[in-house]
Amino acid sequence: MGNGLRWLVVAGVVALAVWGFIANPLHLGIDIQGGTRITYAVPSAAILELVDEDRRPDAVMDRVVEVIALRIDGLGLRQLTVQREGARHLVIGAPRMTEEEREEIKRRMVHLGRLEFLIGIGSLQGRPVMEVAVPRPGGDALEAFTFDEASAEARRLAAIADERDVDGGARPDRPWTLTHADDGRELPIVWHPYRAGQAPAGRGEGAWLYRDPEFFGAGQLGFSGKDIADVKAVHDPHGRRVVSYEVRPVRRADFEDYTRRYVRRPMAIVLNDELWSAPVIEQPLFDSVQIRGGGAGFDEAEQRWLVDCLDSGSLEVRPEFIGQEEVSPTVGAVPVQRSIAASIIGLALIAAFMIGWYRLGGGLALIGLACNLVLVAGALALFEATITLPGLAGILLTIGMAVDANILIFERIREELAKGKMLKAAVSAGYDRAFVTIVDANLTTLLAGAVLYGFGVGPIRGFGVTLMTGIACSLFSALFVTRTAFRTLISAGWLTTLRLGSLLRTTLRFRWMARPRLVAAMCIVVLVASVATFIGVGDAKYGLDFTGGLSTRLHFTEPLSLVEVTEALRDVRTDSGAPAFRDISPMGLQAHADASGTRFEEGVVRLQPDTDPESVEVSGIRPLIAGAFGDRLDEVRGLSHAGPSVVTDLKQRAVVSFVFCLLGLIAYIWLRFRRLSFGVAAAVATVHDVVVAASVVVAAHWLGIVHAPFDLAIIAGFLTILGYSLNDTIVLFDRIRENTGHIEGSFRDIVEKSINQTLSRTLLTSLTTFAVVAVMLILNRGQRSSIEGLAFTLLVGVTVGTLSSLFVAAPVLVRLERSQGR
Structure with missing residues (x-):
């Protein structure tokens, strides 16, 4: 394919993405832009008709919540939340949308689906x-x-x-x-x-x-x-x-x-x-x-x-519409501003690194990354996705991880130039040799996204769609767009030399497997300690999305910000001096005026008590809330129990999707590398990364280091870790496969040589991604927003994922191969 035709393909794909974005602009989530709170009630008589010895009223309502959540947001991309409040009320939190979209939600709510x-x-x-x-x-x-x-x-x-x-x-x-x-x-x-x-x-x-x-x-x-x-x-x-x-x-x-x-x-x-x-x-x-x-x-x-x-x-019962109201952004202006600033700084860091390290090659890679960003935005617009703060962080991280493909290509080109090849031949060979690695790594992650979409529900399914979209766009931008740019410049004679930075010596000979028993013992200790920590913390690790809590409507005598509301409730103490609430989630405030023209602020706040929400006496909570605000609070209205956003069946299906993801991973890598040991080693490393990262996040939240309760945003973070861990491991395994039969020595020697050859790429990719995520965490630290916990989770995941490819995946692979006499 000639360069002219290749640019026509690029222009056509980008034009299609731009058209999709213009024809169907991306929606902003209720956390960024505010939205609508729609309330329904299920008739008590209808609930009682379905209650028997094996089924309590709560189980009936949980089933209603589950069906409605799947019905109004089948792909999990619109970021609609469905929660139970009290014994028979349901509340839908929706981002800003047109009247037609709201009416469509209401229509889906009342159809039984029989x-x-x-x-x-x-x-x-x-x-x-x-x-x-x-x-x-x-x-x-x-x-x-x-x-x-x-x-x-x-x-x-x-x-x-x-x-x-x-x-x-x-x-x-x-x-x-x-x-x-x-x-x-x-x-x-x-x-x-x-x-x-x-x-x-x-x-x-x-x-x-x-x-x-x-x-x-x-x-x-x-x-x-x-x-x-x-x-x-x-x-x-x-x-x-x-x-x-x-x-x-x-x-x-x-x-x-x-x-x-x-x-x-x-x-x-x-x-x-x-x-x-x-x-x-x-x-x-x-x-x-x-x-x-x-x-x-x-x-x-x-x-x-x-x-x-x-x-x-x-749907076994037909909910009845009660009312709807507009609400302001649920996280306030400061976290939104800081997240936007973190995105700009993160992109600037990526641009500075690529140009500073790879010079002109880095500039061409930035063209590919810009194309990638346009394609991702256009695809998500066509899917009618809603962008939340965690979603914004996820897109930024996707761009950071997309840099990895370009780093792989540039490292391969540098190796070819070191062999004395001319620039045109080195670029061609670099792309060809990196192609298999990039496709293997991305197809494995694509498989994970497909499994999450096929077996997951709600936000798990939405993450699968976003992951697959990002991977497809990254492959196109890295393997087609940037290569087209290189071919054009070289053919025109505008590019005759290419300066590429080098982090480590190409002759590095570090002995990674010198103490296998010590490394194995340390990994086992860390894994056992992680499981013990995760279990030992108990339910204190879960946020409102998983446990539910209390919901109340507060009527203030003067305007307050979300930060002021959250800070006041955070200072509430029980008789023992302990914080009364583990998690506080304002659902947005709205200004009103009464008959006399007096303005006031009113809003719904969800609270997670320090004890089991179902066992809390509501009458004892009301005076604690009133005392937190003093004269600024006019009235506490409608204090009741609120159900979780994630019902039991959705939790089970999330676990099932993860298990099937691991099985699919083992099967694909077994087929691709022709050895079961490669698939098992990759699966072990993935489980290790998720378990260790989860325990670190749980411990940090429990100790008060960061605000990171287990909620849907944190789950998205763990799923991102899964993709990142796979990508890192497959890059190493692909180099091991390439070196097998071409390097003298034992299989352990081949693995150590492969680690040394890919270490520069591993460190560059990890440091770039680490820097982007670190900026998000630093700017959002102390805001107690969902972005704080997500950024910390990703930071831990990047660190653990990098180490596991060196100290878990590689040693496990060597051990399995040795057991088979290789």
């Missing part, structure tokens, strides 16, 4: 039916007529008139029962309206459907949304938007039985009591099924809504 697969009643038309039991007030009335849709529709409308029943009788909970004249079989039928705007011409507003008692009768499971999985938005062979899903393995035999019985009959797909489609069953079905949206298929919004609704599961 899915059923019924059979079209057309198969009964013309058959003699002796009696129809029609439910009426005071008892069922028996009528005799031969069933056809016109007669049934007339009687349904009559039932509406008699009962004043807007549902028109023949509902799922009150079906009409037809008794067949020939054999006396009972045939329960129901009527469902078509989806709005989708009624076929001349067919009325709805259709009659059959509920086969052998599958939907008493004691039968039927077929519903619980029986499907792997819901996807796809296109059919004609290019129409449809939704596909798989029947769960445990129900496939029954579903095949059911559909075999009704071949060449329409199978009605009923969602939220509306008929969405009724494709004819051409053959028995047992695994894959599609939902079509009429002749033209679904539009994009309908398709996305249907996927989110089916993927999240059925």
Whole structure:
């Protein structure tokens, strides 16, 4: 491909990203720009109907929170929070959005998401039916007529008139029962309206459907949304938007039985009591099924809504809208300003390092990094992502890590120049030799992102999308954009020499494996101590996102800032002198004026008591809060228990996603390096990094060194550590693979040689990333914002990840290879 064509490709990709950003600008999170607080209530009677010996009211509400969280933010990118307050209230925290977007959230909230697969009643038309039991007030009335849709529709409308029943009788909970004249079989039928705007011409507003008692009768499971999985938005062979899903393995035999019985009959797909489609069953079905949206298929919004609704599961109760209010940014102006300053300083440090160390080559790399930033912003805009302060830090870190690919390339070019090659040949060889390493490292991390997206939920899934997006953009900018720039300058004769800085001697011969037993003993001690610390701290490590707490609405007599509110509550002490609250999270303040025109500040604050939130007496907390503000507080309104942002099932799925991520990592590296030992060693190093980093963060928070309670931002930090650790380890393993067979000596000698060869790159990448994260931490230290804990987590992770590739991954690999006689 010629240079001109390559620049056209670059221009086209960048133009597409810019168009995406302009057409769909990035949203700022509620922590930066403020947003909306939407409150719903679940009727007490509806909760009690679902309570039994094995299911408490809290479990019912937790399920409601889980379904709603998945439904309104399936990708985990919009940064919407759903929390329980009190016994039956739900609160959604949303960033600023249009009225249409708010209404879409409300629409998703009230749909139950109940899915059923019924059979079209057309198969009964013309058959003699002796009696129809029609439910009426005071008892069922028996009528005799031969069933056809016109007669049934007339009687349904009559039932509406008699009962004043807007549902028109023949509902799922009150079906009409037809008794067949020939054999006396009972045939329960129901009527469902078509989806709005989708009624076929001349067919009325709805259709009659059959509920086969052998599958939907008493004691039968039927077929519903619980029986499907792997819901996807796809296109059919004609290019129409449809939704596909798989029947769960445990129900496939029954579903095949059911559909075999009704071949060449329409199978009605009923969602939220509306008929969405009724494709004819051409053959028995047992695994894959599609939902079509009429002749033209679904539009994009309908398709996305249907996927989110089916993927999240059925909502057992319908919440009732209470109200909404606008709130100010939840972290205040100072953390936002400092985070922006940290981003600017971090980017300036990267630019200064690249130009100072690699001269012109560094300048070309900065062009690639700028392109990378534009591509990431455009891609996230197309995904309708919301940028929060932790998200901003994550993007900055992504740029810092993207520098690694350029460092790898420049180090390879420097090695080729040292062999006496001409510049053009050295640049070409440097890119070619670095290509395999960069692709291996990034594909491994890409696999981790795919697993997190596939098995994760909420913010875990959102992180997976962001991670995969960043990796794809980094690969393009490093391997295509900067190489195109080099080729152009060299071909034009504008670049004839290239000066590259060198951190270490190329002849370094440090013996990393000289004391393997001592290193192994130290790593085991550190790992055991880390696990003990993590467990020993107990629930004190968890923030409000995991434990829940108390929620209160404070009404102030004078304007206060979020910092003033937080500081006042932080000084509250119990009778023993201990802090009353471990974590304080203002949800934003809003200025109001009463009837007399007097202005005041009002806001919601979430508090994490020093003891179990469920055991706290609310009456004892109210005077503590009032005493913290004195005359500045007019009233404490609505103090109640608030549930966590992360319910139990989401925690379990997060753990499952991490486990599958490790298994996928082992399988990929085993396949790529042709040895299982490489995959196992990488997995051991990854687990080591996450466990040790988690324990350090927990200990630092417990000791009061930093404010870093375990919350969703910290989880994002640990997932970033996972990606960083993989990248560092794969770079080393790739050099070991390259050297195997080309260097004399034992496998241990090859590993030590490889470490020495890649050490310069390891230190340069780590120091660059460390500097960027350190700036974030220094500027946000003491602000008690989410960015403080995230920055500290990343700082620890970068340090641990760098050390583990040298002292964990490499020794474990040597030990495993030795056990196999290599």
